[in-house]
Amino acid sequence: MTSPQPDPGPNELASPVTPKGRRTRDALLTAGAVVAERDGLSELSVAAVAREARVAKGTFYVYFNDRESFIDAMHQRFYAQVTEAVSSAVEGLQPGSELLLSAIEAYLDVCLTNRAVKALVFETRARSSLTTTMVDREHLFAALAEPSMRAIGLGPASITARLVVALTSEAALIEMEAARKVPGARRAIRTLLSATASVRAR
Numbered sequence: 090m091t092s093p094q095p096d097p098g099p100n101e102l103a104s105p106v107t108p109k110g111r112r113t114r115d116a117l118l119t120a121g122a123v124v125a126e127r128d129g130l131s132e133l134s135v136a137a138v139a140r141e142a143r144v145a146k147g148t149f150y151v152y153f154n155d156r157e158s159f160i161d162a163m164h165q166r167f168y169a170q171v172t173e174a175v176s177s178a179v180e181g182l183q184p185g186s187e188l189l190l191s192a193i194e195a196y197l198d199v200c201l202t203n204r205a206v207k208a209l210v211f212e213t214r215a216r217s218s219l220t221t222t223m224v225d226r227e228h229l230f231a232a233l234a235e236p237s238m239r240a241i242g243l244g245p246a247s248i249t250a251r252l253v254v255a256l257t258s259e260a261a262l263i264e265m266e267a268a269r270k271v272p273g274a275r276r277a278i279r280t281l282l283s284a285t286a287s288v289r290a291r
Contacts, residue, residue: 113144118159118163120142121159123141125209135159177195178191184237185237190282193253201264204268
């Protein structure tokens with residue numbers, strides 16, 4: 090399973106080229122995560138983000154076209170972190186249950202350390218306001234799980250991969266609500282996938 094490289098959102102401005110510009114953009118995204126965790130998606134306004142980042146409101150528009158592109162950028166940064174963690178976790182592994190479980194563990198760890206952004210993703214999905222780019226990123230992860238589902242022998246892979254992603258997302262939600270790692274949730278996923286692989290191997 091090769092992890093996806095997140096694509097920029099369709100309305101996002103070009104990435105800043107100077108170190109100061111990158112720091113300001115990152116500061117805005119970090120401020121967005123703080124506002125999202127504290128106040129929720131409904132209060133994630135341009136003014137609130139600029140105020141939290143301690144920059145002028147106009148500075149926001151130097152880096153983002155609007156609120157939607159900003160939320161998409163938060164989503165993109167989250168998935169870039171997921172990509173890095175999952176890539177490291179599965180390096181050298183062949184498609185199968187070990188690779189899949191390692192990827193899931195890495196994903197849950199990133200979600201746990203980025204609870205605000207993951208909560209934002211859940212809330213955005215619940216409001217049916219995911220952008221096309223966000224949906225594409227999430228579907229891409231399901232597609233990347235398909236080789237492991239085929240190796241396990243659990244098909245059709247295109248469907249079972251999506252179910253595993255949904256199961257993993259539910260575990261992430263459980264841990265987000267608990268604000269800590271929940272061993273029982275992770276153990277349940279491991280037990281289900283390992284048992285399935287064992288049955289198919291007979």
